[in-house]
Amino acid sequence: MESSERGANASGVSAAERFLKDRDGLRPIEILPWLAAIALPIAFPDYALLGTHVLIMMLFALSLDVIVGYAGIVTLGHAAYFGVGAYTAGLVSARLGWSEPISGLLAAGIAAGAFGLVTGSVLLRYQHLALIMLTLVLSTMVFELANAWAGLTGGWDGLMGIQLAPLLGLFEWDLRGLTSYGYALTVLMASFWWLRFLSASPFMQGLRGIRENRARMRAIGTPIIFHLLIAFTISATLAGIAGALFAQANAFITIEVLGFERSAAVLTILILGGVGRLYGALAGALVFIVAADWLAKTNPTYWEFGVGLLLVLVVLLYPNGLLGAIERVRAQCRRRSA
């Protein structure tokens, strides 16, 4: 019996290998955004502060893509994990006097990941509207807790006294934000390439399966909640690291980091860029933050209207976001040349 099962035809196997390479393989063009990101502060050092903000929101949006894009779980409370990371990094410096930034960042990732593990083990038992409402309620509770505990968190007045030692003992935190930019870019790149590698793994493909058909994933033997919980913990950890970068780069945070607006903004960014593609999170954050910055400068009163209009246009014209639009154009080009 075994010998007859060896009969899988070689052309089928090599076609499958080509398919996997096409789906998961690296393309030369993928180096471009990173070269651009490295070139930006060299060419335009004045944009380092805005650039840092973009990089942080890219990481936050990436964290959300793991659960929204791959696993198909929509949350309106992801700022809770961003905020837990931000406050962990802020408090170890401001209250405990621990000023080494990288260990503060790791502590923030661990705290947010642990919080994700605990909350996820309850949240992930629910689906659809119930889950969306629970994430909203949970993040509101965390927000109110931080507000009530203003003695510790600083509340709306903000957490004062975040002090950081030079990065790696070498780089001072300069006012132009070049150190912050390099720091954020390094963390983003490490996180992105890890996710990029992970996206080709059976684990992430299993998340796509859960998104597509939960009943069938269960019927082929998947422990759904456990699988989702690992993804949720990864997502919360990365969100917490993004929050920590935010706290460290600004050396100041208020409870705004935990607010609903931030949860909504990151979901908007991901939808704008395109879900389930990783690069959508990068493109969405770039366009959203830059557009918001430009609109806020040109029309300080009604800039949010402009952001809203942008989102409506993109979603109407390109339901799969900016990356979906690019993929469509590429597919058309390929068809025309074929």
Next chain:
Amino acid sequence: MSAAAASAPLLSTAGVSISFGALKVLQSVDFRLDQGARHALIGPNGAGKTTFINLLSGVLRPARGIVCIGNREVNRLSEAQRVRCGLVRTFQISQLFRNLSVFENVSLAVMRRLGAGMSMFRRCSSHAMLTHDAMDIIGKLGLDDVAFQPIRELSYGKQRLVELAIALGLRPRILLLDEPMAGIPVGERGPILDVVAKLDPELAILIVEHDIDFVFQFASQITVLANGSVLARGTPAEIAADATVAEMYLGGGNHA
């Protein structure tokens, strides 16, 4: 395997009952499925056939009675745990990953069988057996030409084949087929019939099917379910000679 395993059925139930509210869907059903069995479950609509499949596969738990895989009582085991015992099912209404390709659909099952469903440290392409095993099944089911197309672009008949391919990707010991030909016009059933006929003779198969001609040709054992109870069981010849079954199928109206 203990000495008792020789006589123990691969899958069995004893006195299982389940109700949805006041409706008694299954009443004290005894059932056994041995290695290599070709067992058909027939009966009119609403007899409880799909409920019985759900009960065997772990979607539902019986209110009374026990379900066993081998000698082991599995009442408390989840669907996923029963799959790990070798019990795999297909669905009457296709449950596929519609935006993924045929290859990816089968791969998800093969990855689970290889114990790599949660693997995070290697790419799919570096799991050597994955492409081989998935393409092997795809080839055997004649799906090569659509292997890399998303399910939503496939004809209904091909989708029913993928439904089967996912189950085979798990290399089950016990296979529960819930109306594998549901919705396919009689003239286009050839490919599915071929696949079902060629399944490993060691595999224990329980098939729910309305096509009586097929059932009598395929099955060596038949259980007839009506109103949630076993009306008759036996070989095709015995069932064909059974007066109550004949009355239900021939005298009873819609299944004539």
